[in-house]
Amino acid sequence: MLPAVNSSHGLIGEFFAWFGDLGIFFWQVVRAGVTPPYEFRELFRQLDEIGSKSLPLVALAGAATGVVLSLEARYSLTRFGAKSLLPAAIVFSVIHETGPIITGLVVSGRVGAGIGAELASMKVTEQIDAIEASAVNPYRLLAATRILACILMLPLLTLAGDACGLIMGWVAQALVEPLSLHQFINSGFNGADFNDFLPPTFKTAVFGLIIGLIACFQGMRTSGGAAGVGRAATSSVVLSSLFVILADVLLVKLILIFFP
Amino acid sequence: MQTIDRIAAKPDTGAQGGGTPVVVVEDLHKSFGTQKVLNGIGLAVKRGETLAVLGRSGTGKSVLLRLVIGLEKPDSGSVRIHDQDIAGLALDELGEIRKKMGFLFQHAALYDSLTVEQNVAFPLQHHRKSMSKSEQRDRVNALLAEVGMQDAVAKMPADISGGMQKRVGLARALALEPDILLLDEPTAGLDPISSAEIDDLVLKLQEEHHMASIVVTHDLHSAKTIADRLALLNEGNVLIEGSFQELQKSDIAFVREFLKHS
Numbered sequence: 047m048l049p050a051v052n053s054s055h056g057l058i059g060e061f062f063a064w065f066g067d068l069g070i071f072f073w074q075v076v077r078a079g080v081t082p083p084y085e086f087r088e089l090f091r092q093l094d095e096i097g098s099k100s101l102p103l104v105a106l107a108g109a110a111t112g113v114v115l116s117l118e119a120r121y122s123l124t125r126f127g128a129k130s131l132l133p134a135a136i137v138f139s140v141i142h143e144t145g146p147i148i149t150g151l152v153v154s155g156r157v158g159a160g161i162g163a164e165l166a167s168m169k170v171t172e173q174i175d176a177i178e179a180s181a182v183n184p185y186r187l188l189a190a191t192r193i194l195a196c197i198l199m200l201p202l203l204t205l206a207g208d209a210c211g212l213i214m215g216w217v218a219q220a221l222v223e224p225l226s227l228h229q230f231i232n233s234g235f236n237g238a239d240f241n242d243f244l245p246p247t248f249k250t251a252v253f254g255l256i257i258g259l260i261a262c263f264q265g266m267r268t269s270g271g272a273a274g275v276g277r278a279a280t281s282s283v284v285l286s287s288l289f290v291i292l293a294d295v296l297l298v299k300l301i302l303i304f305f306p
Numbered sequence: 307m308q309t310i311d312r313i314a315a316k317p318d319t320g321a322q323g324g325g326t327p328v329v330v331v332e333d334l335h336k337s338f339g340t341q342k343v344l345n346g347i348g349l350a351v352k353r354g355e356t357l358a359v360l361g362r363s364g365t366g367k368s369v370l371l372r373l374v375i376g377l378e379k380p381d382s383g384s385v386r387i388h389d390q391d392i393a394g395l396a397l398d399e400l401g402e403i404r405k406k407m408g409f410l411f412q413h414a415a416l417y418d419s420l421t422v423e424q425n426v427a428f429p430l431q432h433h434r435k436s437m438s439k440s441e442q443r444d445r446v447n448a449l450l451a452e453v454g455m456q457d458a459v460a461k462m463p464a465d466i467s468g469g470m471q472k473r474v475g476l477a478r479a480l481a482l483e484p485d486i487l488l489l490d491e492p493t494a495g496l497d498p499i500s501s502a503e504i505d506d507l508v509l510k511l512q513e514e515h516h517m518a519s520i521v522v523t524h525d526l527h528s529a530k531t532i533a534d535r536l537a538l539l540n541e542g543n544v545l546i547e548g549s550f551q552e553l554q555k556s557d558i559a560f561v562r563e564f565l566k567h568s
Binding site: 074078081167171172173175177178179180181182183185 | 372400402404413415416418429433435478482
């Protein structure tokens with residue numbers, strides 16, 4: 047067989063092996079997470095670490111997105127004579143797509159890298175082995191708590207990101223043309239219902255699962271000292287961002303089918 | 307000299323005589339890829355007895371300890387702790403057995419985000435939930451006093467020396483009052499005085515707690531100081547096992563060479 051064919055077979059094999067290992071890891075985490083003892087203290091620590099400490103970054107990214115959307119939408123809608131739709135365009139863009147995806151990507155960058163590097167560092171310095179040797183299940187203590195915290199915090203962070211995006215979208219518009227916040231909200235949410243708001247917000251819980259799962263998996267399976275820690279941090283961010291975007295494609299389609 | 311005197315005065319614990327082994331390793335094989343590390347090794351350690359496992363670097367000494375506590379899975383063979391085969395046990399079932407075992411890692415493996423006090427309290431917080439906070443604190447202080455680290459409770463692992471980290475690691479290993487103690491290179495990387503202090507400490511703890519101990523070491527002086535028996539590994543198996551004097555009398559070329567260069 048040609049070397050190129052051999053090499054592609056190797057890559058395909060590695061790809062499926064990675065998915066298989068990820069599946070086994072997920073099963074071990076679920077099994078450990080649903081059986082007592084529950085690690086509430088570590089869960090609350092992670093909720094703070096992942097939630098509160100990501101809030102400024104998510105708020106800033108949401109605000110910047112709101113401003114950009116407002117500027118771009120104003121330019122485009124004015125060209126097509128639909129300037130009156132500007133508040134609705136901003137609101138729908140933010141709550142449907144830009145808020146959730148920007149939050150997912152920002153958190154995958156900050157939290158994915160943090161979890162990946164922290165757990166990888168613990169792995170190469172035998173701290174995870176020490177946890178196991180102390181008769182504590184590391185899947186329960188380290189992975190289940192972080193993944194659950196990601197799942198719980200992503201929708202809340204998305205709400206915060208959405209709010210900042212909408213406020214800054216209004217500010218950007220109000221600076222060009224006087225418009226009260228009340229008018230902006232009324233006009234923007236006119237015709238919107240919970241189906242426009244809840245599914246896109248709660249889909250980020252899936253992003254949280256992806257970010258937490260991939261970062262914990264890449265961190266806890268690492269090897270090779272400082273270089274391994276670097277690889278784990280990088281691969282956590284790259285893979286979780288990639289899978290967040292791929293999952294978004296699927297989830298948007300499902301939301302359009304089930305919540306038309 | 308003090309250590310040597312203590313060995314001479316070390317009371318006969320009866321470990322050499324009767325008693326059921328609490329750790330039994332039988333025909334254990336372990337490979338990493340194409341590299342065969344352990345090749346049918348067998349060992350047994352009784353309560354109150356200390357076995358030192360010696361050998362060249364890369365002969366699988368640390369792997370043996372990791373197999374004994376279940377951090378690695380053997381390719382074949384068995385590890386029995388208190389007569390229970392640990393192969394095939396789920397993590398939580400293995401956890402019940404690990405509660406009876408203490409493990410000192412080669413580089414101590416202290417949790418770097420926790421203080422010395424929190425490191426030692428870690429096993430208590432997870433397995434002695436009936437203890438009140440003040441009882442846990444008292445127990446941690448007693449353990450740290452036992453290893454001479456009572457003044458470092460609030461320090462972070464990065465702020466203490468390697469020898470001190472090993473003492474804290476030892477205190478953490480003893481937190482659940484184990485009856486099996488596994489020590490991976492307890493004196494590696496330490497100066498001779500710190501090494502002697504760790505040896506003295508291990509001897510003292512062994513006398514007080516009467517555990518079954520396996521010590522993996524390169525340090526022959528440390529091994530003959532703290533161990534009742536020595537096992538020399540070569541090519542993944544025990545080449546010779548016995549007292550230091552028995553090893554000295556051996557005609558096996560590798561044994562003579564190992565002792566000569568140690």
